[in-house]
Amino acid sequence: MQIDRKKISFLAILLSLPFITVATPGLSQENSLNFISEVKGDVNIQRSGRKNYQKAYGGELLDSSDSLQLGKGASTKVVCNNLFIWNIQSPGEFSVSSGCPSTGKPVLIRNGSERAPTRAPNDPAIPYIINPRDTAILSDKPTLRWNAVKGANSYQVQVRGPGVNWTTEVKQPEVVYSGKETLQPGSRYRVIVTADNGVSSESEAPAGFTLLSEEDAKRVKAEIIQLQKQPLRDESKTLALAYLYKSKNLNAAAIDLLAGLVKQGSRTTSVYQLLGSVYQQVGLHRLAKEQYLTALKLAKAERNLEAQAIIQTSLGEIDIVLDNLQQAFESLQAAQSGYRNLGDEQQVQQLQQKLDDLKGRLTS
Known part of the structure; x- marks a missing residue:
C-alpha cells in the first residue's frame, strides 16, 4: 500500500490543531x-x-x-x-x-452548527473510528469501536498521546482500553486501527478523544445529577442528558444514550434526529444519514412540517459530503418547500443560495 506524503502532511497539520473539550465561559x-x-x-x-x-x-x-x-x-x-x-x-x-430567563452561563448550548463538518465519506473498506471520535470523555477506560471491514480477521489497535503508547490486537471491531499507562485529564489521544489487510483508519482522517480535566468532569457530573433528579419521564430525561452531553462535547456518551433508546424501539422523531446530528457533528455521515431517514419517516407520519424541513436540510448537507449531489438538491428543495409553508422566508432564502450553488455544480 503506497503512502501519500501530502496526506500525511495534511493529517499532521490537523493533529496540531487545538481540540475543543467543553463549552467556554461567556457564551451568548x-x-x-x-x-x-x-x-x-x-x-x-x-x-x-x-x-x-x-x-x-x-x-x-x-x-x-x-x-x-x-x-x-x-x-x-x-x-x-x-x-x-x-x-x-x-x-x-x-x-x-x-x-426560561437568561442566565449568565447556560449549561445547555447549541455547539454543533459552528463546527466545520469532517470532509470524509466513511469508506466501508476502511476501519474508520466510530467511538470515541472527536469527543471528550469522562471515563479513563473508554470502549473503542470502529467500522468492521469485510474480509478482515483481526485488527491492531493503538492509542497514542501524552504518557500513553498502547497497542493490542483483537478479532472483533471493539475493545476497552486496558493499558497500564493512565490517561491524563485534559490530554488529547489518537486512536489508530489497522486491519490485517493493511488498511488503516488513518487513511480517512485522524480520530481521537480528550479526557476531561478533573475540574470540568466534576462540574459535568454535578449537572448530570441535577438533571437526573428532575421530574421527567424516562425517555425525556435520557434525551435531556443527551443534549447535556452534546453541549459539553461528550459526543461518545450522547451517542451511547441515544443508540440505547433506538435499540429499545423508540418512535420519537427527536431521538433519531439528535442521534443523526451527533453523528454528523463527528463526521460519521453514513450513520447520520441512516438516523435522519428514520427521523424523516416518523416526522412525515405525524405531519411534523418543521422537523421534516430541518431533517431534509441535514440530509442535503450530508449528501453533498458523500457527493450525492442530485439527492442533496432534492432534499434541500423539499426543505425549502417546507419552510415556505411554515412562513420562514429567511430559511427559504438561505436554502435558495445552496440550491443555486448545487444547480451550477450539477450542470457543469
Missing part, C-alpha cells in the same frame, strides 16, 4: 438551548419572525424570542438552558423568555 444567549421535553394536548409554538403558530410534538428547540400557546387541558414541560424544568399546566400564551 443566542447559543443557549431550551427544548420541549413533553407535550400533552393542544400545544403550539410561534417562532420569532413567523406569523402563524405550529403544532408542538416534543423535542423542539426553543429560542428565547419564541412563544408557546396552550389550549384548555393542555400541558407541557420545557427543559431550560440552566436545567430548570418549566412546567406549564394552564391555557394561554407564554413567552419562552419568561419561563
Whole structure:
C-alpha cells in the first residue's frame, strides 16, 4: 500500500490543531438551548419572525424570542438552558423568555452548527473510528469501536498521546482500553486501527478523544445529577442528558444514550434526529444519514412540517459530503418547500443560495 506524503502532511497539520473539550465561559444567549421535553394536548409554538403558530410534538428547540400557546387541558414541560424544568399546566400564551430567563452561563448550548463538518465519506473498506471520535470523555477506560471491514480477521489497535503508547490486537471491531499507562485529564489521544489487510483508519482522517480535566468532569457530573433528579419521564430525561452531553462535547456518551433508546424501539422523531446530528457533528455521515431517514419517516407520519424541513436540510448537507449531489438538491428543495409553508422566508432564502450553488455544480 503506497503512502501519500501530502496526506500525511495534511493529517499532521490537523493533529496540531487545538481540540475543543467543553463549552467556554461567556457564551451568548443566542447559543443557549431550551427544548420541549413533553407535550400533552393542544400545544403550539410561534417562532420569532413567523406569523402563524405550529403544532408542538416534543423535542423542539426553543429560542428565547419564541412563544408557546396552550389550549384548555393542555400541558407541557420545557427543559431550560440552566436545567430548570418549566412546567406549564394552564391555557394561554407564554413567552419562552419568561419561563426560561437568561442566565449568565447556560449549561445547555447549541455547539454543533459552528463546527466545520469532517470532509470524509466513511469508506466501508476502511476501519474508520466510530467511538470515541472527536469527543471528550469522562471515563479513563473508554470502549473503542470502529467500522468492521469485510474480509478482515483481526485488527491492531493503538492509542497514542501524552504518557500513553498502547497497542493490542483483537478479532472483533471493539475493545476497552486496558493499558497500564493512565490517561491524563485534559490530554488529547489518537486512536489508530489497522486491519490485517493493511488498511488503516488513518487513511480517512485522524480520530481521537480528550479526557476531561478533573475540574470540568466534576462540574459535568454535578449537572448530570441535577438533571437526573428532575421530574421527567424516562425517555425525556435520557434525551435531556443527551443534549447535556452534546453541549459539553461528550459526543461518545450522547451517542451511547441515544443508540440505547433506538435499540429499545423508540418512535420519537427527536431521538433519531439528535442521534443523526451527533453523528454528523463527528463526521460519521453514513450513520447520520441512516438516523435522519428514520427521523424523516416518523416526522412525515405525524405531519411534523418543521422537523421534516430541518431533517431534509441535514440530509442535503450530508449528501453533498458523500457527493450525492442530485439527492442533496432534492432534499434541500423539499426543505425549502417546507419552510415556505411554515412562513420562514429567511430559511427559504438561505436554502435558495445552496440550491443555486448545487444547480451550477450539477450542470457543469
